[in-house]
Amino acid sequence: MMFAQVPPTTDPPVPTEFSTPDVDAWLILPLLVLIGGAVLLLMVASLVKSLQDGRFAAYATTAIAASAAICVIPLWARLNADGASSTFNGAVGFDGFSLFITVMICISVALTALVAAQYLIDEGFGGVEFYVLMLLSAAGGVVMASANDLIVLFLGLEVLSIAVYVLVASQLRRFASTEAGLKYFLLGAFSSAFLLYGIALVYGATGSTNMSTIKDFLAGNLLTNNALLLAGFALMLVGLGFKVAAVPFHAWTPDVYEGAPSPVVGFMASVVKAAGFAALIRVFVVTFSTYASDWQPAIYALAVLSLLGGSIAAVVQTNVKRMLAYSSISHAGFILVGVQAATDDGVRAALFYVAAYSVMIVGTFGVVTVFGGEGDHAHSLDDYRGLGRRRPALAFALTILLLSQAGVPFTVGFFAKLEIITAAVGAGSQWLGVIAMLAAVIAAYLYLRIVVSLFMQDADEEAEPVRLRTPDTAVAAIAIAVAAVMFFGIVPGPLDDVARDAVPVLVTRG
Amino acid sequence: MFIAAALIILSGAMGVIVARNPVHSALFLVQTLFGVAALFVLQEAHFLAAVQVIVYAGAIVILFLFVIMLLGVDKVEDLNVEPIAGQRPLAVVIGAAGIGLMLTVLVIATDVISGAHSSTGPLGESDIDEIAKSIFGDYVFAFQLTGVLLTIAVVGAVVLARRAATDPEPIPESAYDELVAAQIAARESTLTAEGGDGTAQDGEETTDDGEDSADDGEAET
Numbered sequence: 031m032m033f034a035q036v037p038p039t040t041d042p043p044v045p046t047e048f049s050t051p052d053v054d055a056w057l058i059l060p061l062l063v064l065i066g067g068a069v070l071l072l073m074v075a076s077l078v079k080s081l082q083d084g085r086f087a088a089y090a091t092t093a094i095a096a097s098a099a100i101c102v103i104p105l106w107a108r109l110n111a112d113g114a115s116s117t118f119n120g121a122v123g124f125d126g127f128s129l130f131i132t133v134m135i136c137i138s139v140a141l142t143a144l145v146a147a148q149y150l151i152d153e154g155f156g157g158v159e160f161y162v163l164m165l166l167s168a169a170g171g172v173v174m175a176s177a178n179d180l181i182v183l184f185l186g187l188e189v190l191s192i193a194v195y196v197l198v199a200s201q202l203r204r205f206a207s208t209e210a211g212l213k214y215f216l217l218g219a220f221s222s223a224f225l226l227y228g229i230a231l232v233y234g235a236t237g238s239t240n241m242s243t244i245k246d247f248l249a250g251n252l253l254t255n256n257a258l259l260l261a262g263f264a265l266m267l268v269g270l271g272f273k274v275a276a277v278p279f280h281a282w283t284p285d286v287y288e289g290a291p292s293p294v295v296g297f298m299a300s301v302v303k304a305a306g307f308a309a310l311i312r313v314f315v316v317t318f319s320t321y322a323s324d325w326q327p328a329i330y331a332l333a334v335l336s337l338l339g340g341s342i343a344a345v346v347q348t349n350v351k352r353m354l355a356y357s358s359i360s361h362a363g364f365i366l367v368g369v370q371a372a373t374d375d376g377v378r379a380a381l382f383y384v385a386a387y388s389v390m391i392v393g394t395f396g397v398v399t400v401f402g403g404e405g406d407h408a409h410s411l412d413d414y415r416g417l418g419r420r421r422p423a424l425a426f427a428l429t430i431l432l433l434s435q436a437g438v439p440f441t442v443g444f445f446a447k448l449e450i451i452t453a454a455v456g457a458g459s460q461w462l463g464v465i466a467m468l469a470a471v472i473a474a475y476l477y478l479r480i481v482v483s484l485f486m487q488d489a490d491e492e493a494e495p496v497r498l499r500t501p502d503t504a505v506a507a508i509a510i511a512v513a514a515v516m517f518f519g520i521v522p523g524p525l526d527d528v529a530r531d532a533v534p535v536l537v538t539r540g
Numbered sequence: 541m542f543i544a545a546a547l548i549i550l551s552g553a554m555g556v557i558v559a560r561n562p563v564h565s566a567l568f569l570v571q572t573l574f575g576v577a578a579l580f581v582l583q584e585a586h587f588l589a590a591v592q593v594i595v596y597a598g599a600i601v602i603l604f605l606f607v608i609m610l611l612g613v614d615k616v617e618d619l620n621v622e623p624i625a626g627q628r629p630l631a632v633v634i635g636a637a638g639i640g641l642m643l644t645v646l647v648i649a650t651d652v653i654s655g656a657h658s659s660t661g662p663l664g665e666s667d668i669d670e671i672a673k674s675i676f677g678d679y680v681f682a683f684q685l686t687g688v689l690l691t692i693a694v695v696g697a698v699v700l701a702r703r704a705a706t707d708p709e710p711i712p713e714s715a716y717d718e719l720v721a722a723q724i725a726a727r728e729s730t731l732t733a734e735g736g737d738g739t740a741q742d743g744e745e746t747t748d749d750g751e752d753s754a755d756d757g758e759a760e761t
Contacts, residue, residue: 048673051680065688072695118681159699166692173685179678185685189692196696240678261645 051119058122059105060098060132061172067094068165075158082158088147088503091161092140095168099136102129114535120240121179127534128176130381131308135175138300138388139168141507145396146293148501153291153406155201164297167193171305175312178536180229180239183309187225187273190305191218194298198290201406210289217272217282225269231262241317242536248320256321263325266313267332273306274362277335284347287355288409292402295351296395299358300388307365307384315372316534322372329370333462336363337469344476350398351409353476354391357435360473361387367466368450371457374533379449381529386446386518390434393511396504397428403496413496414480416489421498424505425484427512432477434515437470441519445526542582549575566604573597587668 055062071090075081106129114125143161150156170189177183195218199211229239235258236244253259272279287295314325340360347353365387368380401417401424402408418425434441447470454463518525552575555568573596580589675683 048677050676051678053680069691119678121678121681156699159695162695163692163699166688166695169688179682181679181682182685185682185689189685189688192689192696193692196692196699200699202700257645261641 052117054115054117056108057105057115057117057124058176059101060136061169061176063094063098063101064136064165064169064172067091067098068162068169071165072158072162084151085147085503087158087161088143088150091143091165094165095136095139095143099133099140102133102136105129110531114537116178116242116537120242120537121177121182122173123176123178123241123535123537125176125535125537126532127308127311127377127381128172130385130528130532131175131304132172134304134385134388135168135171135301138297138304138392139164141389141392141396141511142293142297142300144503144507145296145392145399146291147503148499149291149293149399149406149504152404152499152501153201155203160197160200163193163197167191167197167297168301171301171308174305175308177309177312178241180232180241180244180313183313184222184226184229186305187269187309188222190302191222191273194294194302197294197297198286200294201291204289204406206289207291210286213289214282214286221269221272221279223269224265224272228262228265228267228269231258231265233262235259235262241312245317245319245536248318256324259321260324263314263318263321264328267325267328270306270310270313271332274303274310274365275336275359276332276362276366277339277359280336280339280359283359284352284355287358288349288351292351292395292399292406295354296392296399299354299391299395303358303362303365304384304388307369307380310369311377311380312534315369315377316536319372326370326372329366330459330462333363333366333370334465336360336366337465338363338472341469341472341476344473345479348411349409350401350411350414350480353480354394354398357473357476358391360469361435363469364447364450364466367454367459367462370459370462371453373453373457375449375453375456377534378526378529378532379446379453381532382449382522382526383446385525385529386434386442386515389511389514390431390443393508393515394428394431394435396508396511397424397431400424400498400500400504400508401428403498408496411479411483414483415487416484418485419488421500424500424508427508428484429481430512430515432480434519436474436477438474439519440516442515442522442525444519445522449526542579545575545578545582547575548572548578562608563605566601566608569604570597570601573601585667587671 067090071087071094075087081087105124106126109124109126109129114123116123142164146156146160150160167190170186170191170193173186174183174190177186195211195215198214199208201207232244233239235253235256236247238244238247268279272282275283287298290298314329315322318325336359340356340358340363344353344356344360347356361383365380365383368376368383370376371379398409399406401414401421403413430441434443437443437447447466451463451466454460454466549572552568552570552572556565556572559565559568573592577589577592577597580586580592
């Protein structure tokens with residue numbers, strides 16, 4: 031892994047003359063676009079009444095997210111020319127890793143906004159604030175991916191999470207939504223406290239919150255007694271493990287996924303998970319790399335538990351949203367396998383998997399949103415029976431996305447799983463690879479169950495069929511997701527190359 | 541002096557969780573926060589001590605008290621009912637394990653608590669200068685990010701507090717919701733039947749709106 035070699039300094043120099051830090055605002059341009067766009071959107075919509083209803087906010091959000099993603103292109107060129115750097119006195123890093131996650135988050139936001147556009151109008155809640163919160167939450171995710179300081183990482187996590195708590199609870203007319211929001215909020219606040227306590231202990235053990243300083247300190251000094259540091263690791267792992275929904279910190283997932291409005295679930299499963307894994311990789315794989323032998327067993331255990339626990343629990347569910355919740359736990363286990371490898375290959379595989387999963391899951395929840403019908407409630411397997419006949423195109427799209435999640439060849443999910451298992455074997459964790467394949471087989475049964483109920487079973491004769499609306503924006507988002515899944519499933523090269531270049535780097539202030 | 545402050549903090553913290561009346565809990569919290577302020581004074585961080593008293597003891601606990609008063613002080617929760625069986629013994633065990641773990645870490649780690657200097661510079665004449673240097677120096681990005689956090693808090697509060705004017709009717713969409721609604725109805729009827737000594741107040745009911753709280757009010761009186 032590549033990082034700037036700087037002689038370890040145990041005694042930071044005391045600045046005699048205060049000078050404000052050098053700020054290179056270009057490096058955080060995508061972040062500024064997201065935050066500025068959100069504030070501007072809020073302002074414009076409150077001044078111009080006619081823009082408050084309708085789809086204006088959704089289109090604006092898609093445009094803002096897309097332009098933030100486009101901003102990355104010149105930055106990527108600059109990265110290749112000048113190499114990684116940091117700004118704000120080393121608080122914010124600028125490297126391929128952060129840019130990669132930024133683009134993924136922006137794409138997920140754009141697709142979610144399209145899925146939500148007509149849904150929010152039909153369900154009669156949300157409005158402009160919904161999109162503003164989504165953009166600000168995405169900005170928090172971008173901050174987490176580019177954080178070079180543990181305090182910045184924590185604040186990014188809070189920005190990300192608090193907005194999502196509100197989004198989950200935003201469908202006030204539904205009991206389950208409010209309840210899910212409260213549950214997520216309480217448990218999330220608890221896990222944030224764990225993370226903060228862990229950061230405090232690591233600070234106590236190393237004397238800094240700056241990740242590159244911590245890394246240099248750990249590389250240059252041998253602690254005679256590292257109990258404090260290891261306790262810090264453990265607490266930080268609990269905090270981040272909650273965000274990515276790894277067993278045993280997963281208990282909130284099924285209830286929240288079931289209760290939250292369907293487009294929000296897609297957003298959570300893609301953006302929150304991507305940001306959580308970005309933080310996990312940045313903190314553990316990069317910053318604590320010298321202590322890899324200490325934290326690897328813990329992540330190994332989390333990965334095994336998530337893989338098996340997620341896929342086995344998913345099989346016995348009868349609600350599609352709950353099934354997908356448990357399957358997302360299993361996917362988190364797969365990504366943890368890549369993190370556990372703690373090698374460049376592992377990081378690349380994890381990034382590839384996160385990218386593939388984000389697109390698949392946003393598309394999947396796009397279809398789920400449509401199939402939920404009026405009131406977003408028809409999500410049991412029985413409700414899905416016979417939809418293959420009533421909505422053949424959408425059912426076919428859902429089938430492709432589910433097969434991709436199962437890891438069938440010619441979809442992007444296949445290569446994602448292949449790379450993870452290759453990386454695990456390459457890092458000497460053969461058994462973990464075997465368990466991952468076993469979990470993939472169990473999970474395949476679950477996806478096929480949904481497909482079977484779509485196509486092979488007819489709906490009840492007596493039961494009144496759920497009224498379905500198929501808004502064109504949602505269809506567009508689903509089509510984009512399916513196209514991406516198919517394209518990268520046949521030609522994985524481009525995505526793979528980008529993921530290879532997106533190595534995380536820590537650069538000290540300079 | 542340190543021991544005195546520590547005693548104030550610990551007894552206050554115990555008081556917060558032991559007190560049966562929420563107002564007493566809030567007042568014990570003030571005691572704890574004053575103790576922390578005393579600790580700041582011991583570290584010669586006078587500005588932080590003042591902020592601690594003004595912001596926490598002054599503003600935040602007052603807000604707590606406002607909320608408690610608005611929700612009604614006299615509604616005493618029945619602490620003898622366990623929503624989940626075996627919850628309390630389990631909490632005691634886990635809490636004891638946590639304390640044990642922390643003490644172990646403290647005992648083991650005393651000689652190597654810190655590998656490096658933890659403060660960026662000695663406190664000079666005024667700690668306000670040092671805080672300003674941190675906020676506008678190393679942590680300027682984090683400081684700005686806090687602004688985003690506050691924006692989210694404002695927008696989120698508006699979203700959650702606003703009721704849709706057109707259709708406030710809740711959608712009972714699953715068997716689970718109907719179950720919850722039935723439970724609430726059943727509990728309310730028993731409350732009214734008992735003449736309402738106010739035994740039930742929990743999450744399910746507080747998340748519900750208008751109608752139910754009105755019914756509760758009747759039951760209490």
